[in-house]
Amino acid sequence: MSTISLEQDLRRIYRKQNLRDALCITVLALLILILGILMMTVGNTHYSLREVFYYLNSEETKGAAYTIRALRLPKLLVGGAAGFAFGIAGYSFQNLLHNPLASPDIIGVTAGSSAAAVFCILILGVSGGTASAFAVVSGLIVTALIFVLSGKGGAFSARMILIGIGMQAVLNALISWMLLIGSEYDVATALRWLRGSLNDVQMSDVPITLTVTVLGSALLLICNRYLRLMQLGDAYAIPMGIPVGKVRLCIMLCALLLSATATSVTGPIASVAFLSGPIAVKCTGNGKSAMTVSGLMGMLLVYAGELVGKNLLPAKYPVGVITGLLGAPYLLILLMNINKKGEKI
DSSP, X not given: OHHHHXXXXXXXXXXXXXXXXXXXXXXXXXXXXHHHHXXXXXXXXXXXXXXXXXXXXXXXXXXHHHIIIIIIHHHHHHHHHHHHHHHHHHHHHHHHTTOTTOSTTTTTHHHHHHHHHHHIIIIIOOOTHHHHHHHHHHHHHHHHHHHHXXXXXXXXXXXXXXXXXXXXXXXHHHHHHHHHHSOHHHHHHHHHHHTOOSTTOOXXXXXXXXXXXXXXXXXXXXXXXXXXXXXXXXXXXXXXXXXXXXXXHHHHHHHHHHHHHHHHHHOOXXXXXXXXXXXXXXXXXXXXXXXXXXXXXXXXXXXXXXXXXXXXXXXXXXHHHHHHHHHHHHHHHHHHHHHHHTOOO
């Protein structure tokens, strides 16, 4: 009788968790849809939803058609893809390394991409696709260097975070030096990019951003069931037949590629990767859909930051400034909690 009762309790808990996951995804999807519509209709000139659909399907190339198709649509598509990429990459890093500080913008991944992009803009005098390619490759190289310097052993996670923070400081110093020696016109372009902005995205950025986001996210979602088991420790995962080394490498590479690609297109949109995972875990109770919810939360943060920065403040601010304002107090609270509990980074 007790066995039957236990089975019923487990099924009830499982159904409740599935309902909670479905509710979170549904609510986030609706909020994203609403904010997406606002991004297409609200701006210096307001358009009705009917006008948006008309100009999206018309052959006109000037005026409202240009604003909607060439300016607002790329922001919607690239911003959504970048937000999802940052969100799911941040969740993957934090859970793989078992540390809430382990996000791409904290451990130096985005700093590596940023340094390469600024080098291309200020030193080489190139931008666009060339700068984006350099940014992706540089982000991967910097992370590989951090990984190698972290060594192996039980303190690998802590060492990787600390070395990443140090690497970020070095790269930020290098960026500051390049800004000092760069021409005035190029410095303005680099600063706009460094703040994390959707202002310069174009339709040509959409295919690569969407492709990498879809493929990388699909691989991470496939690995997610293994990642959840690996959170219990290798001592539990290995006897269950999980190829821990291969899964860890796959998750790391996919998360790196997602964050580096998103950074190469939009710049380092601050705190999206850092915040999305913890919020998703709170919403779902760390259910099996937490990774998906984290990606959706990243989209929501980017859309909300873009709308607030462009429409609700006296001056216009890029999305990275708004999201950065959200991330700063959370980082302070997190560090104070770690210090209060006497935990190690």
